[in-house]
Amino acid sequence: MSQVISTPEILNELFLNSDKTIINNSLTVCKQWNDMLNKEYFWKQYYNQHFRNNNKSLNKLASRLPNHNFKNLCHFKMANKRERVSNLKDKQNFPYCDLSGLTNFRDDVVCIKEDCMIWFDKDKLTLNFVEFAQPEDVREFHVGSNILMVDIIDNLIICLNSEYIIILFSRSKLHKKWHVRLVNEPGHENGQLFIINSCILDNMFTISFFELLPQAQENEEGEEGEAQENQGEFKIYVWDLSVLVEALKYENVDEKYYYEINVNHLIIPVNFNPYIVHNCIIEEKNKETGELEKNYLIMSCTSNDGIITIFSFDDNLRSKAVTNYKYDLEDDILLWASVHKDGTILAIGKKEIEIFSLNQTEIEQHRKISADVFNSFNLYDIVLTPDLIYIMMFIQAQEEEDNDNGEEDDDENRGEIRVAVVDISDDQKQKEGESTMTTTTTTKEPRLEPLCIKWCNKELCFNKFIETGIIQYDPKTKNILFTPFSKCLC
Secondary structure: OOOOOOHHHHHHHHHHOOOHHHHHHHOOOOHHHHHHOOOHHHHHHHHHHHOHHHOHHHHHHOOOOOOOOHHHHHHHHHOOHHHHOOOOOOOOOEEEEEOOOOOOOOOOOEEEOOOEEEEEEOOOOEEEEEEOOOOOOEEEEEOOOOEEEEEEEOOEEEEEEOOOEEEEEEOOHHHOOOEEEEEOOOOOOOOEEEEEEEEEEOOEEEEEEEEEEOOOOEOOOOOEOOOOOOEEEEEEEEEEOHHHHHHOOOOOOOOHHHHOOOOEEEEEEEOOOOOEEEEEEEEEEOOOOOOEEEEEEEEEEOOOOOEEEEEEEOOOOOEEEEEEEEOOOOOOOEEEEEEOOOOEEEEEEOOEEEEEEOOOOOHHHOEEEEOOOOOOOOEEEEEEOOOEEEEEEEEEOOHHHOOOOOOOOOHHHOEEEEEEEEEOOOHHHHHOOOOOOOOOOOOOOOOOOOEEEEEEOOOHHHEEEEOOEEEEEEOOOOEEEEEEOOHHHO
16 A cells, blocks of 8 residues: 655645745745744754754753754854844843852853853862853862863863863763862973963864073083073974763763873974964865865964964874965954864954965965954954854953042943954855755855954953854853854844
């Protein structure tokens, strides 16, 4: 007997392979179509078919944040540029965790994620960790020294202490005693390290250092002469945490096993001041074997010499290539530089953004976008999409306003957080009709004017970008708030 396919099954297959224009028009055709296009199970299938593979970070949010059902997530991914920034001015937010029970919160060193928060208690010399699903359960990790920074990758807690030792913990309750110390050692016996910058991303921890080398030189008579000027070397230390991050996902493993894991690392000597460092892992197809291979990219540059250097390594951190890229910003001051999984390289100056790809080594191939919104040297978080870039920055309070009355600084005069959005659409690609998921002719979207919004007067550690909005801890209400970029998620 032949199988009969019902109308809902036919419609389901039809809509799953439709673009946003067809779906929006179909909502008005008849009640049956409308009913199907409002079912959560349909949008889960649509999300899995069109978005899941390319949005691994977005996958985690579906079960963790308010309004992140699959229907809303799909609408957000299909929204036009204006719709994707529609909530930034209104700032409609959603409290989703009450942390009023916290009694020892300190704001010296803090890391906030969509599902947890960790902070450093300098009196007890401990890291304090809380998951938003269990706000009453605050766990302590003893570090025994001052902490410069802390971050979390999946189940791995990473901190760097004042002696530049990396200390690792597991957020799993099954591994309470496990911890590892990774030492950044000077390359010379009397060398002294000074940190310049760092980046924790894609399971890698990259740190740039200046190593000071005090030296004395004997004079011609064989007597010890006056010490020469202090000399030093610039170096980039790279730690690959991938194996540990993956291993800690399996909680039913004896923690003794994790002590046996070797954390691969390397040191890159450079002949310039690595003022900016960034890293990412990209996958490229091997031309000979046809298989996907991981390439580790370490990017570094000064702030004003017009050159960005990218070091390429295989997944065993063996060197593959070193490539220099020239950039030409209007004011010659680089506020931010980064390299991304799709091969995009960003160079952000005070008045311009320069965008190019890994294979565009000629400066004539680069795109420039005017964006005179960066009246701060403290850009500290971005979200990059194919046509919009979201940027968070800290604006320092004016010096003449500080302590005029002999009063100590408070939250209102420490400066402010601003959020900027810049349209980075490639007009040439739009003319060529390139699109990620539509086969029909689409109308070119008008370019958005650069947007810059005052966000709050709080310290920058209380605010964190995720792909769909901003996670924020409000010290006054002691609530974790989520503010979507778009009304699609309101």
